[in-house]
Amino acid sequence: ACVHGDEVGSMVVIQEIFRKIKKRGLLKGTIYAFPLLNPLGFENYSRNITLSKEDINRAFPGKEKGSLAEMIAYKIFNTIMETKPALVLDLHNDWRRSIPYTILDPMPEGTSKEVYNSTKVFGKKTEFPLILDTDDINTSLAYNMLKKNIPSLTLELGESYVVNETDVKYGVGAVWNIFEYLQMVNPLEKPLNYKIPIEAKDKILFYSQDPCTSSSGIIRFLVKPEDIVRKGEPIAKIYNSIGKLVETLNSLEDGIVLGYSDSSLAFPGAAIMAFGVFKKEK
Secondary structure, eight states: OOSSTTOTHHHHHHHHHHHHHHHHOOSSOOOOOOSOSOHHHHHTTOSSBTTTTBOGGGSTTOOTTSOHHHHHHHHHHHHHHHTOOSOEEEEEEEOSEEOOEEEEOOOOTTOOHHHHHHHHHHHHHTOSOEEEOOSOOTTSHHHHHHHTTOOEEEEEEEESSSOOHHHHHHHHHHHHHHHHHTTSSOOOSSOOOOOOOGGGTTOEEEEEOOSOOOSOEEEEESSOTTOEEOTTOEEEEEEOTTSOEEEEEEOSSSEEEEEEOSOOEEOTTOOOEEEEEOOOOO
């Protein structure tokens, strides 16, 4: 958790999971955790390593002698590999106004279909919307674990910057679901039962941050996280400083709203919302 130093809620999810395990015990298996992968960013309330402005999750599998981010990523990656993991979960937080969702990386070249299919099964066990990442980020932790034929998922657990107790509850429940599926733990007294719209249930959706704004001004959002939007539906309006409407943004596809920007400041080319788009799985 907390490879991005401002995503503090994910760290608390690990703390709560280990409290439950200490109380309940494990039926089998072993769990390892890094609660705080980026202490430099954490201490400075920054996504990146403050000293070098680098993103550790864009530096995997890392280098023994490289940039600061690459050296940290190298140490993390190889320490994880030493445990011979059956599954790796990378816990993150998203925009302040966002719902929890699970990211599945595109299948890397050389990854076995069996491993990739089992990763999909783990993703569906979280009960969150399962989103196939459409960005070609081949330097993330999860992607590089998949390249090593190790199932790996990224969980976006609601808002960053502060600890949202509801998001922590969802995160603990999602991870516990996977442990329960692996027969490592007994069920919780109160199962997660995360409710998502029926249109997004048991499907793999596609990640999108389109449309972006083409104007400067103030954003007024017309939809909120978890809403279902239809192609052509207005999702936000941009007004200038004297209140004149300068742009209306419409949804490009049918989908579910995953979250929207922390700021209502618009400028040309800015991504202001994220969607899980309903398309047939490729």
